[in-house]
Amino acid sequence: MNEWALYGFTLGAAAAALGLLFIRDVFHAALALLACLLCMAAIFILVAAEFLAVTQILIYAGGIIVVVIFGIMLTTRLAGKPESAPSRNRWLALASGGGLFFLLARIVVQTNYIQPAPAENSGYIRQLGVLLFTQYSYAFELAGLLLLVSLVAASFRAISKIRPHA
């Protein structure tokens, strides 16, 4: 049962990613990205990474998608037709993407993994919190600083007016 749910959500995420590649309308592509991110959150729950799943939903589905949709709104002429983008370099994209996937899939399938007996892990979120505030506290604070600086810079950049193109 669990395995089949995992396969289903994996196929869903892959299909949504393909949709992002082929859908012409930018807003519909954003919705496909949202579906892909939610499928990945479901996969995280199925592999017992609940904290990461909640983070994925809150930050990606709640934060990044909203920012992206605001970006679409601000860069689309409201009176005109919906923003759509034709593709270019189709064969280059097919060659690079398909070739990379072929190589990676060959490596994944051919490698022998040493799989230890999976141990039941209780108190997972407690362990994660302790690790974040002891061993990784420096990186944690640094990530917070990076987030603060980049958000302030982004809002400053977005509101400052520059001379329109002559």
Next chain:
Amino acid sequence: MPDSFQWLLLLGAFLFSTGLAIVVCRRNLILMLMGLELMLNGANMNWVAFGRLYPDALQGEIFALFVIVVAVCEAAVGIALIVQVYQHYQVSVPDQVADLNEN
């Protein structure tokens, strides 16, 4: 049929390759940014899959958390720059921003 661990790794590889193809072939700046997000998610999927092999070690998931934080920074700064480019040039197609190209 590959087992579920290899299945997760294949999904990560697929998301990364699809993101690369999107960045190469789509002509809208916001779509290219979404392709970048897809590539970061493919990398994250690898961290989670290898973290599942060793459930006692949480390093993989912690690294995935940091990847998500950096993805937020990247998306915020990227969207701000795209909005500025749009206000300046009135386009969101990078090929049409060709000022440096002409002189």
